[in-house]
Amino acid sequence: MAHSTTQTHESNTKKIWYVFILLSVVTLVEVILGIIRPAFLIENDFLSMKLLNWIFIILTLYKAYYIAWSFMHLEGETKGLRRSIVWTSVFLISYLMFILLTEGDYIFEVFKNNHVAWDF
Secondary structure, three states, rough: OOOOOOOOOOOOOHHHHHHHHHHHHHHHOOOOOHHHHHHHHHHHHOOOOOOOHHHHHHHHHOOOHHHHHHOOOOHHHHHHHHHHHHHHHHHHHHHHHHHHHHHHHHHHHHHHOOOOOOOO
16 A cells, blocks of 8 residues: 655745735834834833834834744744743843833933933
8 A cells, every 4th residue: 555645835925925025014114214203203202212112112023023923933833832932022022121221211311410421
């Protein structure tokens, strides 16, 4: 008895183009916002940071997530594995952002209020 060894190969061309267009559009939105810099996004703060910076961070995290989802083939994995990768990354990136923004704001305020001279 012979086993059938024929395998079908599914083309991923459509998926690759979809990912390329999606990531290109998100990048284009980031570039346009960086060039135009709308006044209402620069003048308004949320958690000690401009709204424009929050938009950049969110869009960059979305691109990173989608790259992992698509190119690391997470869409085909079990729910537990996907959650462990995504939620761990979200937690660590959020924690890093909190620490960097808190410390950066503190150091800026110290220099701004002339507690330490801008000697460098």
